[in-house]
Amino acid sequence: YIFFIILLIYILIIYEILKYFKNKKFYILIYIFLSFASLLTIKFNSTIFYKFNLMITIIVSFDIFSYLIGSVLGKTKIMRNISPNKTLEGLIGGVIFSIIISLVYCIIFEKKIDFLLIIFLILIIISSFLGDVIESTFKRINNLKNSSELLLGHGGFFDRFDSFLLSLVTFSLLSKIL
Numbered sequence: 001y002i003f004f005i006i007l008l009i010y011i012l013i014i015y016e017i018l019k020y021f022k023n024k025k026f027y028i029l030i031y032i033f034l035s036f037a038s039l040l041t042i043k044f045n046s047t048i049f050y051k052f053n054l055m056i057t058i059i060v061s062f063d064i065f066s067y068l069i070g071s072v073l074g075k076t077k078i079m080r081n082i083s084p085n086k087t088l089e090g091l092i093g094g095v096i097f098s099i100i101i102s103l104v105y106c107i108i109f110e111k112k113i114d115f116l117l118i119i120f121l122i123l124i125i126i127s128s129f130l131g132d133v134i135e136s137t138f139k140r141i142n143n144l145k146n147s148s149e150l151l152l153g154h155g156g157f158f159d160r161f162d163s164f165l166l167s168l169v170t171f172s173l174l175s176k177i178l
Helices: 002-020 025-041 046-073 088-108 115-141 162-177
Strands: none
Touching: 002 088, 025 115, 025 162, 046 088, 046 115, 046 162, 088 115, 115 162
16 A cells, blocks of 8 residues: 555656646656656565665654754755755754664664664765755746645645655665665
8 A cells, every 4th residue: 555655646746747847847757757766676575664664764854853953043054046945054953863863763673773774874864855955956947936735835745755756766776785
């Protein structure tokens, strides 16, 4: 069932792109296709499922704490033209808290914390941030504030799942080498 929910999310993202984006639509669709194709290459088993849930934990905690800390403490803008509300303080806070929460997750599930895990955490955080920046760039090119109004208060499906799209590509590659 999870696969069909994820498939529905991709379909809704593609719908938003086809309906609301006018410029560079081909490149945006290639980006979405690359993400979906990467998802299809993941061979799920108990180890991969654990790491997949860890990836989700990393992304969600990074997004939440980047927003919260950036809203409260953020003063240093880092991307004025692409995503004007992103601050250095939010980025640093998101990184710190997502690492802490991810390490707690590993402790709770009695998983080994080693150098490879730290590399995994850092690469997923970087791809999460870059996925958000890529989506924001596509919106700016199309003069859009939100990808749609399909998810009221969240900016649309592309907005809500932007950090996951590139992270899935990274996860797919990492699951084959780590």
